[in-house]
Amino acid sequence: MRIKAGCTLVLLASAFAVVGFSGRAQDTASASAAGNVRTIQIQAKKFEFEPSEITLKKDQPVTLELTSEDVEHSLVVPGLGIHGVMKKGETTDVAVTPPKTGDFKGKCGKFCGMGHGKMHFVVHVIN
Numbered sequence: 001m002r003i004k005a006g007c008t009l010v011l012l013a014s015a016f017a018v019v020g021f022s023g024r025a026q027d028t029a030s031a032s033a034a035g036n037v038r039t040i041q042i043q044a045k046k047f048e049f050e051p052s053e054i055t056l057k058k059d060q061p062v063t064l065e066l067t068s069e070d071v072e073h074s075l076v077v078p079g080l081g082i083h084g085v086m087k088k089g090e091t092t093d094v095a096v097t098p099p100k101t102g103d104f105k106g107k108c109g110k111f112c113g114m115g116h117g118k119m120h121f122v123v124h125v126i127n
């Protein structure tokens with residue numbers, strides 16, 4: 001009888017731990033959904049990005065929402081590890097948390113026509 005009661009207690013404790021953990025996970029998710037993470041929309045079209053430069057804060061997470069008005073492009077910013085496809089009718093979310101300040105050059109990473117090489121982008125990261 002005493003052993004049985006002990007087992008029940010352990011089971012209850014484990015169940016509580018699981019519930020407690022998933023509760024915390026949900027809090028984190030709803031915190032992001034509540035708008036703590038800034039989103040920035042970036043559109044590509046032949047042959048430019050709109051906007052063509054953005055300013056981010058060091059260590060602050062943002063979500064880039066990438067899309068295209070015409071053919072497939074992509075946004076590549078090697079210095080910040082950004083690489084996302086940009087397709088008409090689709091949005092690609094790219095999460096970025098800049099680890100350092102500076103100006104980081106980006107470009108289109110998908111050949112999209114004669115003006116492809118002119119598609120430049122700049123990310124300014126400030127403190």
Ligand SMILES: [Cu+2]
Nearest residue numbers: 073108110112
């Ligand atoms: Cu392009």
